[in-house]
Amino acid sequence: YICPGGKRLRRSNRNFSTPRDGVNKDGSIRYRARQQDCQSCALRQRCTPNMPARKVTRSIHEGARDLAREIATTDAYLVSRRQRKKVEMLFAHLKRILKLDRLRLRGPNGARDEFHLAAAAQNLRKMAKIIPMATPAPA
Known part of the structure; x- marks a missing residue:
């Protein structure tokens, strides 16, 4: 110095x-x-x-x-920070809303299956928001 x-x-x-x-x-x-x-x-x-x-x-x-x-x-860091926020929000949603803060099934296979079910539920919720609902035809 x-x-x-x-x-x-x-x-x-x-x-x-x-x-x-x-x-x-x-x-x-x-x-x-x-x-x-x-x-x-x-x-x-x-x-x-x-x-x-x-x-x-x-x-x-x-x-x-x-x-x-x-x-x-750097710009790449700002992009990765935005992407990390998205991922962290998904995990926070799994823990708080879908109550995945504690696993109920035992063993690695049970934990994997429970996580996959929760992720599928999360994906279905996301798809329901993206795909518009069809309007029913009048009878």
């Missing part, structure tokens, strides 16, 4: 005989500027008003978070 004054932030300011990864117990890496660099910096009051030097803490998982944030800005 580079501070606003253009100085490099390091994990440690000395060389150890055995290399260290710099990861704390909480899974973060702390980057620090040298105190001499911050004392002579013109931006010190704005950057670190009540600390002797600038510190930046970064999680070891921040790279994955950055990638997820980058993916969240």
